[in-house]
Amino acid sequence: MRLNLHTDYALRILMYLATKSDQAPVDEIAGAYGISRNHLMKVARSLVELQLIEARRGRSGGFALAVAPEAINVGFVVRKLESLESFVECFDRGSNSCPVAGACGLQGALNGALAAFLDKLDEYMLSDLLPDRNRFLRQLKAFDQAPNSPKTSPIAA
Structure with missing residues (x-):
């Protein structure tokens, strides 16, 4: 399973903001991760x-x-931002065209796996994703200054 970029970036934004005592400008967050300002918005x-x-x-605005x-549950964020009802085609009764739907065990197996995945994420709060705030910030700074980072890459310019 792979989270969509929207959810991935949402979690990254939340983690970044959790390191700040006040607010962070849009361009600061976008630059830290090497993502476009428009996508971040x-x-x-x-x-x-x-x-x-x-x-x-x-x-002096920002986020x-x-x-x-x-107080921010990771499972909640993922549930709100992912399209889990269409995890596989047979999960969506409206568009399901699988000829063996209901006759195979795949839907049950995948449904159980998805539930276990979400249950595991429910065990984590945003604060748990930042066990070492200073290390997190150092890594971001190192990424920002790396020769091949999106911000310093000639391709991104």
Whole structure:
């Protein structure tokens, strides 16, 4: 299973904001991960709608966590941002065209695996994803300064 980029970036944004005591400008977050500002804004909008982050407008604006990292459940974030009902075709009754749906055990097996995956994520809060805040920030800084990072790569320019 692979999370979509929207969910991946959402978790990255939340982790980044959890390292900040105040707010972080959009360009700072986008630069830290080497992702486009426009894509980051789309993802951030989803997090604002979920009331996990706040958007602050203006010259010194940016994003900040709306709730404490200890109160943000990773499983909740994934459930809200992933299209889990279409994990496989037979999960969606409306578009299922599998000729053996209901006669095989694949749907049950995958449903159980997905439930176990989400149950495991439910055990984690955002704060658990940052056991060493300083190391996390050092790694991001090293990535930002690396010769082949998206920010410093001639291809990204």
